[in-house]
Amino acid sequence: MDRRSEATTGDGTATEPAGPSPAGAAGAPRPTSRDVAERAGVSQATVSLVLRDRWHGRVSPPRAEAVREAARELGYRPNLAARRLRSGGTGTVLLVVPALTNEFFARVHAGAAAVAAERGMSVVLFPSPEGIGPAPDPFASAGATLDGVIASSMASRALRALRGGGLPLVMLDSDPEDTEAAATVNPDVPDGLRRVGGHLLAAGHRRIVHLAADIDTWTFRERGRALAEELASADSPLLATARAALDVREAAAVAGKLLATRPRPTAVVCDDDVLAAGACKAARRAGLRVPEDLSVTGVDDLALATAVEPELTTVRLPAEEMGGTGMRALLEVLDGGAPGTRVLPVRFVPRGSTGPAPTGSG
Amino acid sequence: MDRRSEATTGDGTATEPAGPSPAGAAGAPRPTSRDVAERAGVSQATVSLVLRDRWHGRVSPPRAEAVREAARELGYRPNLAARRLRSGGTGTVLLVVPALTNEFFARVHAGAAAVAAERGMSVVLFPSPEGIGPAPDPFASAGATLDGVIASSMASRALRALRGGGLPLVMLDSDPEDTEAAATVNPDVPDGLRRVGGHLLAAGHRRIVHLAADIDTWTFRERGRALAEELASADSPLLATARAALDVREAAAVAGKLLATRPRPTAVVCDDDVLAAGACKAARRAGLRVPEDLSVTGVDDLALATAVEPELTTVRLPAEEMGGTGMRALLEVLDGGAPGTRVLPVRFVPRGSTGPAPTGSG
DNA sequence: CGGGTTCGGTTATACGTATGACGCGCAGGA
DNA sequence: TCCTGCGCGTCATACGTATAACCGAACCCG
Known part of the structure; x- marks a missing residue:
């Protein structure tokens, strides 16, 4: 019946809570620095100086405090447009x-x-x-x-x-x-991918493939390079590389083909979490268990990295x-x-x- | 001395590259409407009128065109700060x-x-x-x-x-x-949840539970209400309701308890996709297959809805x-x-x- | 032919702020 | 006594735009 009982609690019985807000639904003009000046009994220039904290040695402390109080009482908020216009x-x-x-x-x-x-x-x-x-x-x-x-x-x-x-x-x-x-x-993505490579090597993986993003940008080129280097340094070079757009479905399709190669890879390193989610999908469809039959890694640590089951091993970018x-x-x-x-x-x-x-x- | 009077010297002549960009890495001042006016041989007011499309019947078409061309040549772009200052x-x-x-x-x-x-x-x-x-x-x-x-x-x-x-x-x-x-x-979320309810009822589900968001807002209250109504109208009321924060892990934990009740529910309706992902997780951990043993639905149609396997039945909000x-x-x-x-x-x-x-x- | 009306523009000004250029009163030194 | 310097503030102005007010000229109609 009453799905919002608390909404009736009278918040504003009086007209205004004397707070800083000018309110007055439609037309209350915002106070300007001139209004503040008038209230504090100083000039507009002084208000500007005080409120911008450039008053040291130019305005006496009590006056400065008076200005600040007047500004507070009026709920003064500087007009950004004017400020920017003036300052460039x-x-x-x-x-x-x-x-x-x-x-x-x-x-x-x-x-x-x-x-x-x-x-x-x-x-x-x-x-x-x-x-x-x-x-x-x-x-x-x-x-x-x-x-x-x-x-x-x-x-x-x-x-x-x-x-x-x-x-x-x-x-x-x-x-x-x-x-x-x-x-x-x-971000030091190369470092991240080297660690991914090291992690997999340490876990005994030797047949590793790379599911890369089909995007020609520096960051993705670096990911591929760093991964390849790390694996090559352990004499266990990448078995294959495939490319897919950053879309789960396409990634799943591409990963499916990648998993069909023989000898079957035991780990697939992905350029990002979305690709990794696709790889997991492909694995399930191929009847492979993650991580028992296939290890999968991503990059980014998006929300979906912990949403999928199992959760993704990944590289968190700041x-x-x-x-x-x-x-x-x-x-x-x-x-x-x-x-x-x-x-x-x-x-x-x-x-x-x-x-x-x-x-x-x- | 006006310290920028000499800026007008080379009005049309060769000082500027023909292209629209002011360039000059550091200090090229942006052209103003006054510059445009000078170049077009009109007043600044005319420039303003033309560029704001308020010139019909106040400026002759050829002049208007001249103004526009001058603006283009100079790469003029109105100063938003000034415009806003003036217009409130x-x-x-x-x-x-x-x-x-x-x-x-x-x-x-x-x-x-x-x-x-x-x-x-x-x-x-x-x-x-x-x-x-x-x-x-x-x-x-x-x-x-x-x-x-x-x-x-x-x-x-x-x-x-x-x-x-x-x-x-x-x-x-x-x-x-x-x-x-x-x-x-x-968004018409109630309609969405009624359809979810109808969909499940039509699929034969009679033991349905609700994984709700642990957030006291109108939209979530409505979701629960609409779902409950739809099910009640089919004489198949909600078996239970549990609440979880919008976090996959917490959702999984809460859903785990929900799935442990007897008789076991056959479907869990979630307030959003994140909760649904959590429910899927809980199902897997409990050894239940989705959708064979348990149906799961979400709301939102986030990217993760298609990232998980199986993909989530959901309600897409615009x-x-x-x-x-x-x-x-x-x-x-x-x-x-x-x-x-x-x-x-x-x-x-x-x-x-x-x-x-x-x-x-x- | 003269007074309105329309057309095609210009001039002047205000928006609110920041800041360089000025006081002004007072203390101290000559 | 006068000049200097300093501490405290104010004055005036400019930023770039939009628009109300104005204005000359051409046109129109009686």
């Missing part, structure tokens, strides 16, 4: 990612947005559903003028479309040699930190610095999808 | 979601951002990692003044924290009776459309309208995780 910047950074709904990039965005918020800036995502493509002028479609761009895991050709804005560019998970970017922030570090790098560039390349550590996470190599078939 | 709005909308990295909300955000971009606005996400909690002043932490707020699936108590800004508020997936919101956009519709509703409110409640259709998606009820144990 737009306060907006564009984050370009290959796939908007991908959890990994959502985490990157979260990290970047958090750092941006500290500086009163905001991050807009490039709204194109599918990559950059023919570049319908990212800046226009973002609907905002921008201070800079952070681009993640982009194909080199798409990068070029991003250039031409003359905007500071920070690249994530991309070739540090790329001269287009003012800075680069990379997505939030990548976003945050990238944002900080961009801010440094905007301040005239030249941050260069940064490499972030990754974490190898062993879980249930890997086990000792099956014995009978060696 | 901030051009920024806050999107409040319970979990930033949740794929569902990423899709909501994508939909909202796309609509916002059409109007030159942008959407910032509330950067708090975990829900609203004690509300550390969302508006301040967003680092921006705002035109309005879109809040999704919030608990009523958290809502109250959002109020007090006096900002137009649009709710997604929430109680339409809630008087706090100017508009509400809901996340992008919710975001887009919510944004449009907010824009209408900002224009003085009163959109009220909208209900969006959902899609029932049968997949491999449901099948006929097992026969032997009836």
Whole structure:
């Protein structure tokens, strides 16, 4: 009957709780720094100085406190548009990612947005559903003028479309040699894949295949390279490599063929968790048990890594930190610095999808 | 001395590359509407009129075209900060979601951002990692003044924290009776759960349990209600209900207990896909096959719904459309309208995780 | 032919903030 | 006594845009 009994508890019996909010559903104009000045009995300039913390030695402490109190009482909040207009910047950074709904990039965005918020800036995502493509002028479609761009895991050709804005560019998970970017922030994926390789070798696996992402970007090339190196160094080179788009169904189909080769591989290393989920699917369909008959590994540590059964052994990339570090790098560039390349550590996470190599078939 | 009077010297001549980009790595100042005006031989006001498409009957077509061409040649892009300052709005909308990295909300955000971009606005996400909690002043932490707020699936108590800004508020997936919101956009989840119930009943299931989200929000209450109603109408009431947080591991643990009850249920309806993945996990651990021994359903149709094996029967919620519709509703409110409640259709998606009820144990 | 009306523009100004350029009163030194 | 310097603040202005107010000229109609 009453599915929301608590909603009736009178929250606002009186008109206003004397709080900072101007309220007045429609038309209450927001207080300006001038209003604060008037209330505190000082000039608008003083308000600006105090509220921006640039008052040391220019405004006496008691007055400064008075200003702050007046601002609090009025619920004053500086007008970002005016501030930005005056100070030049737009306060907006564009984050370009290959796939908007991908959890990994959502985490990157979260990290970047958090750092941006500290500086009163905001991050807009490039709204194109599918990559950059023919570049319908990212800046226009973002609907905002921008201070800079952070681009993640982009194909080199798409990068070029991003250039031409003359905007500071920070690249994530991309070739540090790329001269287009003012800075680069990379997770140490090679290290991650070397550990994956080492883990499998230590478990006795000798017939290992690679399910690679069908995407020609630096980060995926590095993954393949690092894995191949690690295995070669143990005289147990990759048996085969196949490529699939980052889609579970396609990955399952491709992995199915990979598992049909003889001698059958005992482990499949995947470029990311989605591919790994596909590989697990293919294994089940082929009547193979994971990890008893086949070990599977991924990269990213997405939510689905723990959603599937068994849970995926994977390499956790510091997505939030990548976003945050990238944002900080961009801010440094905007301040005239030249941050260069940064490499972030990754974490190898062993879980249930890997086990000792099956014995009978060696 | 005006310190930038000499900037006008080379108005048309050769100082700038013909291309649209100002380039000049560091310091090329962006062209303003005044620059465009000068180049086109008109006044700044005319430029504004033309570029905002408000010139019909006020500027002659050839002149308008000249202005547009000058703008193109200079690579002119209006200064959003100035525009917003002048026109009052901030051009920024806050999107409040319970979990930033949740794929569902990423899709909501994508939909909202796309609509916002059409109007030159942008959407910032509330950067708090975990829900609203004690509300550390969302508006301040967003680092921006705002035109309005879109809040999704919030608990009523958290809502109250959002109020007090006096900002137009649009709710997604929430109680339409809630008087706090100017508009509400809901997916027709009850319909979805009725169909789930009908689907299972038609498949012969009579011992059905409900794995509910341990979250006290309207949308989840409705899911439980609709499911219970549908089953009751067929004289086959819910056997039991258990609650778990939206976490695969916890869901698996709770579902494990649920499956241990006798007589054993033949189907478990989950409030969302994450819970369903947990239920599948529990089933495997209990030695039950899905769907032969146990049918499982979810809601949302996240990526993981097709990542697990078997793929999940689920109800696809139109996340992008919710975001887009919510944004449009907010824009209408900002224009003085009163959109009220909208209900969006959902899609029932049968997949491999449901099948006929097992026969032997009836 | 003169007064309105329309067409095609311009001028001026305001939006709210940040900040360089100025006081102004007072203490201290010459 | 006058000048200097310093501590405290204020004044004025510019950022780039949108728009109300205005204005000359051509046109139209009686």
